Amino acid sequence: MLYPTPVAKLIESFSKLPGIGIKTATRLAFHTLSMSDEDVNDFAKNLLSAKRELTYCTICGNLTDQDPCAICQDETRDDQVLLIVESSKDVSAMEKLNEYRGRYHVLHGLISPMNGVGPDDINLKTLVTRLMDSEVSEVILATSATADGEATAMYISRILKPAGIKVTRLARGLAVGSDIEYADEVTLLRAIENRTEL
Amino acid sequence: MLYPTPVAKLIESFSKLPGIGIKTATRLAFHTLSMSDEDVNDFAKNLLSAKRELTYCTICGNLTDQDPCAICQDETRDDQVLLIVESSKDVSAMEKLNEYRGRYHVLHGLISPMNGVGPDDINLKTLVTRLMDSEVSEVILATSATADGEATAMYISRILKPAGIKVTRLARGLAVGSDIEYADEVTLLRAIENRTEL
Numbered sequence: 007m008l009y010p011t012p013v014a015k016l017i018e019s020f021s022k023l024p025g026i027g028i029k030t031a032t033r034l035a036f037h038t039l040s041m042s043d044e045d046v047n048d049f050a051k052n053l054l055s056a057k058r059e060l061t062y063c064t065i066c067g068n069l070t071d072q073d074p075c076a077i078c079q080d081e082t083r084d085d086q087v088l089l090i091v092e093s094s095k096d097v098s099a100m101e102k103l104n105e106y107r108g109r110y111h112v113l114h115g116l117i118s119p120m121n122g123v124g125p126d127d128i129n130l131k132t133l134v135t136r137l138m139d140s141e142v143s144e145v146i147l148a149t150s151a152t153a154d155g156e157a158t159a160m161y162i163s164r165i166l167k168p169a170g171i172k173v174t175r176l177a178r179g180l181a182v183g184s185d186i187e188y189a190d191e192v193t194l195l196r197a198i199e200n201r202t203e204l
Numbered sequence: 205m206l207y208p209t210p211v212a213k214l215i216e217s218f219s220k221l222p223g224i225g226i227k228t229a230t231r232l233a234f235h236t237l238s239m240s241d242e243d244v245n246d247f248a249k250n251l252l253s254a255k256r257e258l259t260y261c262t263i264c265g266n267l268t269d270q271d272p273c274a275i276c277q278d279e280t281r282d283d284q285v286l287l288i289v290e291s292s293k294d295v296s297a298m299e300k301l302n303e304y305r306g307r308y309h310v311l312h313g314l315i316s317p318m319n320g321v322g323p324d325d326i327n328l329k330t331l332v333t334r335l336m337d338s339e340v341s342e343v344i345l346a347t348s349a350t351a352d353g354e355a356t357a358m359y360i361s362r363i364l365k366p367a368g369i370k371v372t373r374l375a376r377g378l379a380v381g382s383d384i385e386y387a388d389e390v391t392l393l394r395a396i397e398n399r400t401e402l
Contacts, residue, residue, distance in 0.1 A: 008296050010269040016254040019247040024235050030223070036293060037222050038251060039258060039267070046255045049217040050248040053236060056214040057244045060237060069237070071208040095234060098206050 013039070065136070067112035067129045069094035077101075077110060084108045089146045090133070090162065092116055092155070096148065108146075111136070116154040117161055125161060133162075137171065147175040211237070263334070265310035265327045267292035275299075275308060282306040287344045288331070288360065290314055290353070294346065306344075309334065314352040315359055323359060331360075335369065345373040 009017065013035055020031035038046060062068065063075035070076065077083065077097070087108030091097055092115065100106050115128040137145075145166055149155035163173040178196035180189055189197070207215065211233055218229035236244060260266065261273035268274065275281065275295070285306030289295055290313065298304050313326040335343075343364055347353035361371040376394035378387055387395070 008299055009292075010258060010267060010273075012250070012254040012257045012269055013267065015246075016250040019243075019250045022239070022243060022247075023232050025228070025231075032293065033223075034221050035254065036291075039254060041220070041255075043255065045217075045220060046251055048213075049220075050251045052210070052214040052217045053244055053248045053251075056210040056233065056237060057239075057241065059210045060208060069208060069211065071210055075208075093234075094207075095230065101206060 062112075062114075065132075066110050067114060067132065068097050068110060069112075082107075085141045086143045087146065088137075088142045088144070089148050091148050092150060092158075100148070109142075113149070113158070116149060116152075117158040118154040119157070120154075128158075130162070134165065137166070137169065142171060144172045144174060147173065149175075151176075151178060260310075260312075263330075264308045265312060265330065266295050266308060267310075280305075283339045284341045285344065286335075286338075286340045286342070287346050289346050290348060290356075298346070307340075311347070311356070314347060314350075315356040316352040317355070318352075326356075328360070332363065335364070335367065340369060342370045342372060345371065347373075349374075349376060 008014065016035040016038065017028070017031045020026055020034045021028050023031075026034070038049075041049075059071050060069055061071070061073055063070045063073055063078055065074045065078040068075045068077065072079075084107050087106075088111055089100065089106060089108055090111045090113065091100070092113050094112055097110050097112060100110075111129070111133050113128045113130065113133075115123055117123055117125055117128065145162070147159040147162060149158050159175050163175075166173050177200055178193065179200055180186065180193065180197045186194070206212065214233040214236065215226070215229045218224055218232045219226050221229075224232070236247075239247075257269045258267055259269070259271055261268045261271055261276055263272045263276040266273045266275065270277075282305050285304075286309055287298065287304060287306055288309045288311060289298070290311050292310055295308050295310060298308075309327070309331050311326045311328065311331075313321055315321060315323055315326065343360070345357040345360060347356045357373050361373075364371050375398055376391065377398055378384065378391065378395045384392070
């Protein structure tokens with residue numbers, strides 16, 4: 007006998023989370039035992055309601071507790087610009103800036119031939135349907151600056167360009183606050199190519 | 205609006221756990237959303253039942269789902285040896301060895317003058333009551349080799365020695381597999397002092 011069954015089960019649940027091994031899971035489980043009843047009840051309730059109440063917006067694919075999501079329902083948003091991201095977390099990152107006022111489209115993944123993920127495996131079909139008869143004049147590709155992110159961006163731009171839609175992507179360059187000395191070569195090359203006039 | 209309320213609440217719950225900041229909490233919350241319904245339900249159930257069904261053994265103070273705990277109830281255990289540890293996790297560490305067959309006493313903390321924790325704040329009173337009229341002939345102090353662990357061990361040994369009970373503590377020395385070059389000075393000194401004959 008190592009731990010009483012209820013502790014062992016809780017440790018097992020924690021250890022199923024990403025990046026949490028058996029030692030951390032044990033620490034978290036024991037911490038839970040020392041938490042107030044209220045906090046533990048809230049935790050359990052939040053787990054269940056997050057799973058139960060959340061769904062994906064049928065228009066943009068963003069995670070939401072109402073369909074269509076708050077952003078798609080917001081009439082003050084600019085219908086002419088559509089920003090394409092990999093996940094709902096990226097929508098939040100953009101929204102935090104309080105700068106972008108257009109619409110979103112969430113792909114839920116990136117095209118990744120290495121991992122067997124093709125164009126049909128991500129939320130692309132609804133993007134095409136959505137763009138027909140829409141006012142969108144510019145699509146901003148905000149996928150990650152990784153191999154999969156670039157492949158996905160290239161694929162989407164190849165589909166959309168013939169339709170006469172302006173397709174742009176986020177700038178590549180030095181991260182603000184970063185040191186040229188430590189920048190990798192590819193980033194430095196892009197930063198020189200895309201230099202801007204002062 | 206950053207995240208729908210159910211996600212925001214779940215992130216908050218995760219971020220209350222020790223060592224989990226807002227970024228990790230967000231990652232864990234989003235992972236939860238992609239888990240199966242069954243796994244999430246189990247997680248919530250395990251949280252609640254761990255909190256509800258677990259209690260501390262009235263004899264040894266160990267975490268248990270039955271009182272007295274399985275170890276205190278086990279009649280094959282040696283009543284003459286009592287091993288004193290800081291927490292239930294230490295009991296598990298000892299039990300994993302499958303070597304020790306005596307009884308335990310869990311302190312739930314260590315005497316720590318720096319943090320205002322005195323002898324009355326840990327599970328010591330029941331230890332003294334327990335030792336009266338008991339068959340215990342040896343008490344093994346297995347508190348950590350830290351300042352607080354040593355202080356607690358010294359305090360307990362000073363109480364028990366006048367009662368004629370043999371008090372021992374775990375050996376200090378080089379960790380097995382460790383390099384003398386990297387051993388700290390105090391450990392090396394203890395290792396020389398406590399050298400054993402081959």
